[in-house]
Amino acid sequence: MEVKIYNTLTEKVEEIKPIEDNLIKMYSCGPTVYDFAHIGNLRYFVFVDLLKRTLLKAGYKVFQVMNITDIDDKIIQRANERKIDYKELAKTYEKYFFDDIKKLKILMPEKTPHATEEIPTMVEIISKLLKSGIAYKKAGSVYYNIGKYAEYGKLSKLDRRELRPGASVDIDSYEKDNSGDFVLWKGKKENEPFFETDFGVGRPGWHIECSAMSYRYLGEQFDIHTGGVDLIFPHHENEIAQSEMFCGHKTVNYWVHSEHLLVDGKKMSKSLGNFYTLKDLQEKGFPLNAVRLLFLSAHYKTQLNFTIKGLKASENTIKNINEFIQRLYSSGDGKKDISESIAHLKEEFFTHLFNNIDIVKSLARMHDIVNLANKTELDNLTRSSKSKILDAFKEFNEILLVFNLEKSEIIPQEIRSLAEERWNARQDRDFERADDIRNKLTALGYIIEDKKDDFIIRKK
């Protein structure tokens, strides 16, 4: 099955054609581990997971590399503030990061290299760029001369915009030849960790680590590179400049960027009080699968407006689907066969998914299945129709991972007896007693639904 995706480089939706027949090599920009991930970060990682699972579903093998940036200005600064080693700080937050990833059921990348462990590859790239005159040394640092790379700006379409002079000032800018040049290697400073290399003592610039890791683990050319939209410029632009001048050719076929998340219509910020981590949402009592579904339920190219109300809606959606599945299990068999419609809707779910991850439409088709089944009435459906529905949801859930599709466990005997006692009381029209027992069962976490000649016990 072919998958189409929007390529930032060409500004078009393109069919993904892997370099190696069935294998997709993907590099995903990972976290800088200096603090807890916020829900904006996590939306991106859920999107990457969705993309990966979609590719897997389409029949590809995926080899994914995700960097862990464990050395950078913020890490060093914070470690110094706390008077701890920067490595310790990075390790702490890396652990929290992977905890969050697991909680949101995000697939682990095949490889998660650390910047501090990839210095030799960075040195190899920087050395070559120095040798070929694309990079230059200045005041202990090494810079990339963007004037040497004719295609600089092709990803972010720099030719279409005008940089605002002095919009922001790089602390090192006075040392550079051109204001657009960026640092490959930062010369050693006081109270900063450093590495010794042929071209000087210091630490890596930000962009070089991704060029190094993708080169080392995915080779000179790979299929997909993902990141948040904010990384298009300068990070990915600079990465292209480094990698392409090092390798001598194009290195990434599809650049994929996900949009940001807003909270209550505004950019998330601590000062606005709309800043959330996963832990914050858990403490508010929201289940993690509701968070995952909410992140999944908007297209990755649009800004997702996160609201508590919306999260509650996602939670309800999950509850409704789960209950639908349980009713499906406990329904009787009938004669209405809707297998064909189910097959059709299931196919559309994936058609939309494979078309630039158009999951919003996929979810609409999923709900169509529920509506169709409910309208036909579950007791009227043939056994095979119902198993088709269940199979469809199992397939959807391989991507979504938010529903509980298992038949809920057997009701304990004491609960069963109580329920039967109530039913008998009800048959005797002793409603007071019946309601009493029902309240008791509710308190125990079970819901009774009366049917014509029977009743259903559901676990809440």
Place this chain on the structure above:
RNA sequence: GGCGGCAUAGCCAAGUGGUAAGGCGGCGGUCUGCAAAACCGCUAUUCACCCGUUCGAAUCGGGUUGCCGCCUCCA
């Protein structure tokens, strides 16, 4: 200031020239001893606003307003 994106019901969100998907919530009804669940009906005669193109516009063009992002280390 430059570049780009967005504006659709109470909330979230599809729709990209042919007469407004889907979800959540709400309201009324059927069913029920009462519930629950389900079903039926209602919940945008209209897509921020103003012009224009067209037989026909939420969709295309121009303008206005508002929001968001990027403009050198933020997913």
